[in-house]
Amino acid sequence: MNQSQTSEDPSFLEAARREKLQRLVDLGHDPFGQRFDDRESIGAIRDRVHQIRFVSPDGCRHHLPDPLVPEAFRGWLESQGAGELVGPQVRAAGRIMLHRDKGKLHFIDIEDWTGRIQLFVGKAQLGEQDWQLVECLDLGDLIGVDGELRLTKTGELSIFARRLHFLTKSIEPPPAKHQGLVDPELRQRQRYVDLAYNEGVRDRFLARSRIVQSIRRTLADDGFVEIEGPTLHSIAGGAAARPFTTHHNALDLSLFMRIALELHLKRLMVGGMERVFELGRVYRNEGISPRHNPEFTMLEVYQAYGDYRSMMDLTERLIVDAIVTLGKGFVLPWGDVTIDFTPPFARRTYDELFGEQTGVDPQDAVAIRSLAESIGLETAGKHPDVVKSEVFEERVEEALIGPIFVTDYPASICPLTKRKRERPEVAERFELFVRGMELANAYTELNDPDLQERLFRTQLEGMPEEDSMARMDHDFVRALRHGMPPAGGLGIGIDRLVMLLTNSSTIRDVILFPLLRPETA
RNA sequence: GGAGGCGUAGCUCAGUCGGCAGAGCAACGGACUUUUAAUCCGUAGGUCCCGGGUUCGAGUCCCGGCGCCUUCACCA
Numbered sequence: 001m002n003q004s005q006t007s008e009d010p011s012f013l014e015a016a017r018r019e020k021l022q023r024l025v026d027l028g029h030d031p032f033g034q035r036f037d038d039r040e041s042i043g044a045i046r047d048r049v050h051q052i053r054f055v056s057p058d059g060c061r062h063h064l065p066d067p068l069v070p071e072a073f074r075g076w077l078e079s080q081g082a083g084e085l086v087g088p089q090v091r092a093a094g095r096i097m098l099h100r101d102k103g104k105l106h107f108i109d110i111e112d113w114t115g116r117i118q119l120f121v122g123k124a125q126l127g128e129q130d131w132q133l134v135e136c137l138d139l140g141d142l143i144g145v146d147g148e149l150r151l152t153k154t155g156e157l158s159i160f161a162r163r164l165h166f167l168t169k170s171i172e173p174p175p176a177k178h179q180g181l182v183d184p185e186l187r188q189r190q191r192y193v194d195l196a197y198n199e200g201v202r203d204r205f206l207a208r209s210r211i212v213q214s215i216r217r218t219l220a221d222d223g224f225v226e227i228e229g230p231t232l233h234s235i236a237g238g239a240a241a242r243p244f245t246t247h248h249n250a251l252d253l254s255l256f257m258r259i260a261l262e263l264h265l266k267r268l269m270v271g272g273m274e275r276v277f278e279l280g281r282v283y284r285n286e287g288i289s290p291r292h293n294p295e296f297t298m299l300e301v302y303q304a305y306g307d308y309r310s311m312m313d314l315t316e317r318l319i320v321d322a323i324v325t326l327g328k329g330f331v332l333p334w335g336d337v338t339i340d341f342t343p344p345f346a347r348r349t350y351d352e353l354f355g356e357q358t359g360v361d362p363q364d365a366v367a368i369r370s371l372a373e374s375i376g377l378e379t380a381g382k383h384p385d386v387v388k389s390e391v392f393e394e395r396v397e398e399a400l401i402g403p404i405f406v407t408d409y410p411a412s413i414c415p416l417t418k419r420k421r422e423r424p425e426v427a428e429r430f431e432l433f434v435r436g437m438e439l440a441n442a443y444t445e446l447n448d449p450d451l452q453e454r455l456f457r458t459q460l461e462g463m464p465e466e467d468s469m470a471r472m473d474h475d476f477v478r479a480l481r482h483g484m485p486p487a488g489g490l491g492i493g494i495d496r497l498v499m500l501l502t503n504s505s506t507i508r509d510v511i512l513f514p515l516l517r518p519e520t521a
Numbered sequence: 522g523g524a525g526g527c528g529u530a531g532c533u534c535a536g537u538c539g540g541c542a543g544a545g546c547a548a549c550g551g552a553c554u555u556u557u558a559a560u561c562c563g564u565a566g567g568u569c570c571c572g573g574g575u576u577c578g579a580g581u582c583c584c585g586g587c588g589c590c591u592u593c594a595c596c597a
Contacts, residue, residue, distance in 0.1 A: 186589095
């Protein structure tokens with residue numbers, strides 16, 4: 001507009017809203033509102049449509065047609081002749097999403113997290129006092145309303161407003177009313193706007209909440225104890241990942257953010273917590289991708305006197321219960337295909353799948369090596385099982401539509417897992433795959449302290465100097481020396497589970513506030 | 522980290538061959554008491570991501586930077 005309109009000045013649109021805010025103050029309203037008791041959710045109010053009656057001149061009360069279709073309702077109402085609709089008095093509150101101004105009559109759609117409803121706001125019905133308030137309303141404001149629940153002539157369920165209550169002014173203009181925010185960066189940075197104005201976002205995060213609740217319930221019903229382990233570790237153990245570093249000032253101590261929950265849960269099994277789990281955040285200082293966020297939510301469960309097969313049963317139950325909780329059936333959409341979670345999930349061994357998908361004998365190291373070379377994998381100097389595992393990742397995993405449990409991995413690629421007693425070359429481990437994505441990982445846990453210590457040492461050898469934060473966790477070995485029961489252990493990536501169950505193609509759609517670079521000024 | 526794409530009004534997006542910066546929604550003023558993305562008349566709104574360069578002239582072409590997205594790599 002002019003030179004003085006710099007970024008320090010209120011924007012043009014904001015100025016209009018602040019002007020209305022001042023008018024509200026002048027009219028004696030609090031632009032940021034007060035406690036508002038006794039309202040019903042809009043969803044509950046919509047359910048009261050059945051209480052609306054048509055009252056004919058003789059005083060007879062008639063039910064409305066069922067089903068209540070707007071077009072049919074219009075004809076029905078005309079056929080009734082004289083009379084009027086009578087409905088219950090209701091009180092609602094919500095955000096203004098649409099505003100149709102017809103002069104002395106306004107139609108205002110308000111929304112809360114249970115739904116949306118139209119307000120019929122007429123000057124004659126409302127009175128002069130509250131009508132002045134109508135002229136101070138903007139899209140995005142929060143208002144309360146008292147009125148009668150009825151239908152308009154065109155059959156739209158509406159609250160016919162008798163009183164309005166101003167609850168909160170929105171100084172910022174909302175995004176385009178039908179598209180909402182489109183720019184994925186803004187949707188993540190300003191998740192509050194995304195949640196308030198974009199369809200389906202709230203449902204996705206409410207689904208996440210229900211999934212997590214369901215998991216806790218299933219575990220609690222099974223006698224598992226939930227604990228909260230430390231997130232600040234002096235040794236970042238339990239996984240092979242680069243940790244975030246931090247520092248405690250008073251102790252002058254370098255610390256790491258945890259990269260896994262495992263080692264403390266196992267200590268607790270030594271202490272007698274036979275069934276224990278933690279559902280919490282872990283932090284890995286690694287790349288960001290549609291499947292990776294630097295902080296993510298992990299479930300780890302340990303069950304004394306069980307093994308990886310106990311964890312397979314539990315994994316299936318956790319997922320099945322969560323899906324039942326969502327109430328959308330077992331066949332869920334995923335992109336332009338579907339995933340069928342109907343139990344039981346398939347259970348196949350690593351070697352079976354390897355043979356089927358590659359056509360190569362899983363025991364024939366020479367044939368596997370030549371297959372690996374034929375698909376361009378580097379094989380020089382690699383252990384045959386490592387080559388096999390790379391071929392598996394390259395050729396088999398993507399074919400695992402699933403859900404499918406892959407069991408009995410080569411022991412050499414999972415050193416911290418117990419081996420089958422009768423077949424020491426096979427590790428008691430499974431991974432659950434769904435559409436090529438690893439969703440869960442479980443082991444029969446190693447509880448031999450001497451073997452554990454030896455494997456730690458082997459793992460640390462040959463590790464580059466900059467990874468020297470990977471240190472021997474002597475206290476953990478000491479714990480094992482006191483005796484940890486044989487046990488099954490399970491890890492589930494909660495974010496990925498939520499992705500699959502809510503048809504989200506990126507992890508950033510199921511994390512409310514994913515890590516972003518700070519906003520530039 | 523590599524490759525590709527994108528960045529224009531509060532929001533969603535056009536912008537041709539390098540030639541006056543555009544639309545819809547939102548906003549402001551006006552009309553309308555049964556609308557459904559209401560409609561109609563009028564007004565205002567711009568650091569074209571940032572910095573250089575080429576050119577008489579750059580939103581457009583070139584170079585560098587920043588951010589986001591996609592993909593690959595990394596990732597028990």
